[in-house]
Amino acid sequence: MSLLVIGTVAYDSVQTPSGNVKESLGGSATYFSFSSNHFKTTKLIAAIGEDFKKEDKDLFEKYGIGIKGLETYPGKTFRWSGYYHSDNLNKRDTLTTDLNVLADFNPKIKNSKSIKNLFLANIDPELQIKVLEQINPRPKLIGIDSMDFWINSKEAYLEKLFSMVDILFLDENEAKMMSKQSNIFSSAETLLKKGTKVVIIKRGEYGSIVFYNNSIFYCPAYPIKNPIDPTGAGDSFAGGVMGYLSNYNDITHDNIRKASIFGSVMGSFAVESFSINQLENITKKEIVNRFNFLYDAICFSKLNDQETTKLLY
Amino acid sequence: MSLLVIGTVAYDSVQTPSGNVKESLGGSATYFSFSSNHFKTTKLIAAIGEDFKKEDKDLFEKYGIGIKGLETYPGKTFRWSGYYHSDNLNKRDTLTTDLNVLADFNPKIKNSKSIKNLFLANIDPELQIKVLEQINPRPKLIGIDSMDFWINSKEAYLEKLFSMVDILFLDENEAKMMSKQSNIFSSAETLLKKGTKVVIIKRGEYGSIVFYNNSIFYCPAYPIKNPIDPTGAGDSFAGGVMGYLSNYNDITHDNIRKASIFGSVMGSFAVESFSINQLENITKKEIVNRFNFLYDAICFSKLNDQETTKLLY
Numbered sequence: 001m002s003l004l005v006i007g008t009v010a011y012d013s014v015q016t017p018s019g020n021v022k023e024s025l026g027g028s029a030t031y032f033s034f035s036s037n038h039f040k041t042t043k044l045i046a047a048i049g050e051d052f053k054k055e056d057k058d059l060f061e062k063y064g065i066g067i068k069g070l071e072t073y074p075g076k077t078f079r080w081s082g083y084y085h086s087d088n089l090n091k092r093d094t095l096t097t098d099l100n101v102l103a104d105f106n107p108k109i110k111n112s113k114s115i116k117n118l119f120l121a122n123i124d125p126e127l128q129i130k131v132l133e134q135i136n137p138r139p140k141l142i143g144i145d146s147m148d149f150w151i152n153s154k155e156a157y158l159e160k161l162f163s164m165v166d167i168l169f170l171d172e173n174e175a176k177m178m179s180k181q182s183n184i185f186s187s188a189e190t191l192l193k194k195g196t197k198v199v200i201i202k203r204g205e206y207g208s209i210v211f212y213n214n215s216i217f218y219c220p221a222y223p224i225k226n227p228i229d230p231t232g233a234g235d236s237f238a239g240g241v242m243g244y245l246s247n248y249n250d251i252t253h254d255n256i257r258k259a260s261i262f263g264s265v266m267g268s269f270a271v272e273s274f275s276i277n278q279l280e281n282i283t284k285k286e287i288v289n290r291f292n293f294l295y296d297a298i299c300f301s302k303l304n305d306q307e308t309t310k311l312l313y
Numbered sequence: 314m315s316l317l318v319i320g321t322v323a324y325d326s327v328q329t330p331s332g333n334v335k336e337s338l339g340g341s342a343t344y345f346s347f348s349s350n351h352f353k354t355t356k357l358i359a360a361i362g363e364d365f366k367k368e369d370k371d372l373f374e375k376y377g378i379g380i381k382g383l384e385t386y387p388g389k390t391f392r393w394s395g396y397y398h399s400d401n402l403n404k405r406d407t408l409t410t411d412l413n414v415l416a417d418f419n420p421k422i423k424n425s426k427s428i429k430n431l432f433l434a435n436i437d438p439e440l441q442i443k444v445l446e447q448i449n450p451r452p453k454l455i456g457i458d459s460m461d462f463w464i465n466s467k468e469a470y471l472e473k474l475f476s477m478v479d480i481l482f483l484d485e486n487e488a489k490m491m492s493k494q495s496n497i498f499s500s501a502e503t504l505l506k507k508g509t510k511v512v513i514i515k516r517g518e519y520g521s522i523v524f525y526n527n528s529i530f531y532c533p534a535y536p537i538k539n540p541i542d543p544t545g546a547g548d549s550f551a552g553g554v555m556g557y558l559s560n561y562n563d564i565t566h567d568n569i570r571k572a573s574i575f576g577s578v579m580g581s582f583a584v585e586s587f588s589i590n591q592l593e594n595i596t597k598k599e600i601v602n603r604f605n606f607l608y609d610a611i612c613f614s615k616l617n618d619q620e621t622t623k624l625l626y
Contacts, residue, residue, distance in 0.1 A: 291616060295615055
């Protein structure tokens, strides 16, 4: 009962106020799996080019991530380069996007019966639907991510997808775009009506809000004083959420909250280094420590009867 | 053992996407006291002009707010007008600031021995120091607010003030300016070193973060789907925090957290109407209901031994 992610594997060139890297291992499926694999054995399906380095393949295998679905296409691996602003790390400019083999990516699912937990990382929604149509019976847990580009160009496919999945991950602006609402609480309400069980609206350093079953959970971001590179934080967040939940049969009031906290924890590790350097080196003890830190940073006691009476009467 | 606030009483003209008001009752001491008075009887010291309306004086008295310290100066009452952007309610343009009697404000403290709880709302830091120097013995609880204008023009006075007070309320940008740090966690660390016990960094719709005694508390904002007017939200937040804490002899791990939640609750009422219309009409039951909503929106269970073991080994 492992976890399958379908997404991108890329070589990223990134410049941030802390420095830069050239052609380092990246992509949504990469960040996701290096995060989720701490909680649940993860397999990935993604397209790579003929130039994909053996040492990078080895890295996935060293960490026990299943790469049988890493399919080599003629041509070069997908490349992305971006620049983060020094006054605000949340501001990102994409410098170049070279789709390369990603243009031909056509994921094929084998042994669909064994797929119980699935994450559709950010790729063309038409492909995401094709993937879902190949899987029977429906996995017990399905999560999906997307981005503004697809909301603008393939909204109808996303509408259809949102009714087919359990957990929708969007950032604040994407949620507003997709719901055509200007307020995130109204956005979440509109998105939940499209049929997904859980909507998680990500707000970067401001944490995220989890909407589920008429309840709302404010999930804080783990405090990072010196973020190095925000690339992959969202995918690592989703990896923590999906990895943790893959261990359970249902989504419950308590486990979706814990899962989100683990999402925050994994996102915090992702931004502490370029590429997946930090994600691959952390220990389970460090993960649990950050979870407990966040528990302590939001818990407080209920109003007791005496206080309630005093305030009420 | 009441609570004293020293700040402004104003006539505000405000335009927001929801509408506009002309010359409505406002000012930091007004919003603060209509909020704090729900928790602790509040008195205010502020300057008004000869044009200040009797019906507005009566309104304070009707709600049991002490206005003996409302001193009439020759001239007109302080006036402010502002405009909130339709795409982002957090963006505010000040259109006019007519100081009028505020230019001559020179607060005089009587019966300083009886002042146990004090809030220095946003006024000239030189005046804030003059106030503190008139009070002996030191109140058991002192809170202070300021703004970018004073940080730019009277930083040295603020430095001195921060070592004299218990709780410092600043918004995110003000905290970064005052600490000369680009990250709010480093900002809070720097500000705490100046001598104040608690630093509360306000982030509008993203809630606030409370830094105290090496601990951190993420305090969420209460979700408001249709905010009408953000004016006074910060002062109402401070009113909830200071009002609640005025009932206790010390600041503790638990009561500073509960106080901040009450701050969020009171801020949420403030933005639901123009002026203090909503703050004056709410019941204690509505306050407690929102407190309990926020409790439910951030609590979750600790990791149990079984889970910790599974994740750790």
